[in-house]
Amino acid sequence: xxxxxxxxxxxxxxxxxxxxxxxxxxxxxxxxxxxxxxxxxxxxxxxxxxxxxxxxxxxxxxxxxxxxxxxxxxxxxxxxxxxxxxxxxxxxxxxxxxxxxxxxxxxxxxxxxxxxxxxxxxxxxxxxxxxxxxxxxxxxxxxxxxxxxxxxxxxxxxxxxxxxxxxxxxxxxxxxxxxxxxxxxxxxxxxxxxxxxxxxxxxxxxxxxxxxxxxxxxxxxxxxxxxxxxxxxxxxxxxxxxxxxxxxxxxxxxxxxxxxxxxxxxxxxxxxxxxxxxxxxxxxxxxxxxxxxxxxxxxxxxxxxxxxxxxxxxxxxx
Numbered sequence: 038x039x040x041x042x043x044x045x046x047x048x049x050x051x052x053x054x055x056x057x058x059x060x061x062x063x064x065x066x067x068x069x070x071x072x073x074x075x076x077x078x079x080x081x082x083x084x085x086x087x088x089x090x091x092x093x094x095x096x097x098x099x100x101x102x103x104x105x106x107x108x109x110x111x112x113x114x115x116x117x118x119x120x121x122x123x124x125x126x127x128x129x130x131x132x133x134x135x136x137x138x139x140x141x142x143x144x145x146x147x148x149x150x151x152x153x154x155x156x157x158x159x160x161x162x163x164x165x166x167x168x169x170x171x172x173x174x175x176x177x178x179x180x181x182x183x184x185x186x187x188x189x190x191x192x193x194x195x196x197x198x199x200x201x202x203x204x205x206x207x208x209x210x211x212x213x214x215x216x217x218x219x220x221x222x223x224x225x226x227x228x229x230x231x232x233x234x235x236x237x238x239x240x241x242x243x244x245x246x247x248x249x250x251x252x253x254x255x256x257x258x259x260x261x262x263x264x265x266x267x268x269x270x271x272x273x274x275x276x277x278x279x280x281x282x283x284x285x286x287x288x289x290x291x292x293x294x295x296x297x298x299x300x301x302x303x304x305x306x307x308x309x310x311x312x313x314x315x316x317x318x319x320x321x322x323x324x325x326x327x328x329x330x331x332x333x334x335x336x337x338x339x340x341x342x343x344x345x346x347x348x349x350x351x352x353x354x355x
């Protein structure tokens with residue numbers, strides 16, 4: 038690990054290379070092949086890519102893998118690194134465990150990252166070296182599946198809960214108020230989004246209850262109220278996350294997802310110039326991830342002849 042000042046200095050330098058509005062508009066106005074070349078000029082893909090054999094998902098996945106490596110090697114402490122990349126780390130653990138119990142690997146479900154120890158532990162069924170929340174979840178799954186057929190949904194739910202528990206533990210160990218707020222807010226917002234998805238899918242209350250994640254400030258009854266309400270906007274206005282319903286007569290998932298992303302980024306913006314904090318480093322990571330999402334959307338629309346869909350989708354946060 039490196040010092041906070043050095044880590045933040047590098048992050049601020051990298052942030053200066055993010056695509057601004059003018060460059061994004063140029064991408065939107067370009068033909069697909071020209072957009073790929075422009076991205077290469079901006080440093081994507083190591084400066085080389087061939088639009089004739091171009092895979093958008095693979096392209097962005099490689100960029101994301103490089104960002105994950107950067108976080109692991111350049112974070113000012115291991116705890117902020119874990120909180121930022123736990124989504125990928127636990128996502129891979131889900132894929133490895135499903136592969137082990139089903140006998141069928143799914144390479145597309147695995148993010149490229151330095152997780153050889155986790156992969157080996159999951160496949161061997163020896164979890165001693167894993168983060169405690171992950172090990173506990175995997176041991177419970179092993180116990181459950183001695184009595185019943187492995188269930189992919191159960192694997193996803195239990196390891197997702199372990200991921201957030203791990204992030205809370207890491208944030209507390211870092212003794213950083215912003216990191217704790219970020220980890221807690223991730224849980225609360227995940228519960229809000231689960232409530233909105235569950236009601237959109239017509240799920241039962243029992244099914245929604247299985248998805249609820251402990252550890253946040255939003256309690257189960259508040260999340261349940263959003264799930265059961267005739268008007269989700271009004272229900273959200275009774276919580277501290279009422280900003281999700283701002284300027285919305287009805288609440289769409291893309292709108293809610295965009296609002297939650299903005300909120301999590303704003304946690305770090307408050308101390309963006311404090312080089313002794315974790316904010317410049319964490320803020321850069323989130324900004325870079327948002328850029329990848331935007332670039333992926335632009336390229337997908339251009340490749341499929343749907344340029345007119347780009348601005349509406351960007352506006353809605355899709």
